[in-house]
Amino acid sequence: MLNLLILAAEAPARKWGIFVPDDSTIAGLFLALTMGILVYVMIQRARAGLPIPEIRRIAGLEAFEEAVGRATEMGRPVHITTYYQDVGDYDTWAFWAYLAHVAKLCASYDTRIINTNSEWLTMTVNEEIIRQAYLEAGRPDAFNPDDVRFMSDWQFGYTMGVAGMIAREKPAANFLVGYFYAESLILAEAGALVGAIQVAATSSTAQLPFFVASCDYTMIGEEFYAGAAALSREPVIYGSVVAQDVTRVALVILIIIGAVLNTIGSSLIVDMIKY
Amino acid sequence: MKWLEKLDTIDPRWVYIIMAVSLVFPVLKPIGLAITIDETTTVPVFNWIESLQPGDIVVGDVAFSGGSEGELGPQLQSWFRHCMIKGVKVIMVAQWNTGERLGYTLLEQVANELEAEGISAEYGVDWVYVGYKPGGTTLWRQMQLDFWGACAETDMLGNSFQDLPLMHRFKKWDKESSKGIMAFVAGSPGLPTYTTYFPDYEIYVGNVAVQVPGAMNTLRAGQIKGLLAGLPGGAQYELLLNRPGRAVKLMDAQSMGHLWIMVLVVLGNIGFYMKSRARDE
């Protein structure tokens, strides 16, 4: 009987005639379109050389140079890795900016760089990035393709491979850049045990405490993306980071207004967001 | 007091050995420390199953692998046991292919135990293990519209849905056909699949402890209705069900492990302070 009543009940009406009648459809669409337009405008402005807000200095980026310098002085290699390396993932694209930067530094200082991978397709791109860096530094012979290694796509196979490599090669600098899961602490501890200076940059909030505890420097959440933008110096990425910041400010204002209104009993902002 | 300064640089091997002893000893010789039931996280999950009627269908998701089995395995088993005792029907999916087989093994164990006790847990009638289907969140979205089509009408064992009586009541994954979702998650893909694509459903989560801080804001926002937090969550659920098992047994070990970490931190700081003082002098 209950099922018949449910079947007979009127389905919720579409919003504005065509949109799915779920919560936040229109609000989500509005935010998506607004941010899309903003990203496009800022990118075009950046490409045209028009003035756009500057990205502030990100302190964590200096740690990369310091670490590579230390490795050069000690005559030990530099290691850089990320676990979640799907080639279509935005964390991987951000990682490539850091990889290019570190590879350029290593090439110019003539320091060995080891890159370990959990994804074969991304490994081929990484190899190309490092090779290019050595080419641009005028040291194409110094590039060693055997230092770009595929470990395993199984989480702990990769982890053990990297931990073992760190124990054997004893890098002086260990860069953990990208999205990590449970292997984060094992990798960081492996680096700590050989006395490496460790810099982490991740958007994985669950692993942040482990990185903060075991690394010398940690770039948190969006600093990771902004750092990639600052390193790449590409108008495309620069412009989109500025657009993100503008959207963020707008969201903060919305949150404050919503909190105040909600406190005095008005659910205007909540209803707007749920529309 | 030179020896106090040495506390700043304890050999990691001693750290590991004492940690091993503090974890293993309470398992072999339980201490019996009391376990408090959490009213805000565990009790809502328990009450949800208690409130269901025999014959109601719920969907469970195995989104973990062997590494998280220690925390999520007991949660999964006690939740499933509760469902079978109440006569609630369970359909299991798996977002992780590495956890698919593991989830089935855990549930099969419980089903066999319940059958031996005379409680019905017949495969195909009381529960079905659909398992992992490749396709990511797009497929999960498709399951909402046409579950049979999305799953190619077969379960993990290769049985056709036509031969499984329970599946005839579950053609679409919508709010009418299922009375809630219980996702056991250890990473990605996991909870965001449900908070994004199943926003109006009753979602309950079994989480590894490291992800509980991240899940708390979804609990407070009402996106999820209850949360089993790591091993303590599993132990609490076992106690609520009055069937203490593996999770309860391991809680003492967790306490001792935590105690050793705290002792280590204190010792390290004593050593650090003594060294700084000696350096200043």
Add this chain to the structure above:
Amino acid sequence: MKREVPIVLTFLMTLLRFCFEMLEPMLNYQIYEGVTLFSRISFSVTFMYCMGLFMGLINLTRVHGNTIRRRREHWIYSVWLLIVMYGYAILGLFFGGMESKPFTWIYDAIIVPLDSTMFSMLAFFIASSAYRAFRIRNLESIIMMVVAFVVMLGNVSLGEVIWSSESFLGGFKGIKDWFLAIPNAASQRAIGIGIFLGSYAAILRVALGLEKRYLGSLD
């Protein structure tokens, strides 16, 4: 064409997926009786996942085959990897599938315990990491240590013994719950909003064809 075609395809598929989520007529659009466009596309995604698995198999074979052929360092492990990979696949495909005893035994007796063992190393590493890192150097580190202790004790039975949840302030558990519910939730949301904006901007760049690094281009 090698770059233009994927970029156009990416844009079209992103737009299509977006429309499916937003527009109900699109979601329910039937290409023929009883079959929606969305269901056909989601099946094609499933096929792509399977093809991805296949490609991974081929490339793993190629990478490790090269290692064996060139006798690079630790090439013997590559031999073992190929034996295990193909052996397990053949076992599953031709000798009884998921229900066959050898297949399930290998999974239950080797893969699961190995996974658990590796995961359990975290317990030891967190001890050494906490010991090394939690030094009282300034006010922030004192706060971090105190909060860490309270949350640790709030999570375990030992905390209940020391300060019961039925007493003042709810004991360690009560304070832990407050920490998780208020400061933690606030910071998680803030970081989450930032991460969402970053990832959405990245997706927009790809959809609009402004980001080409995923195609192997270095510019």
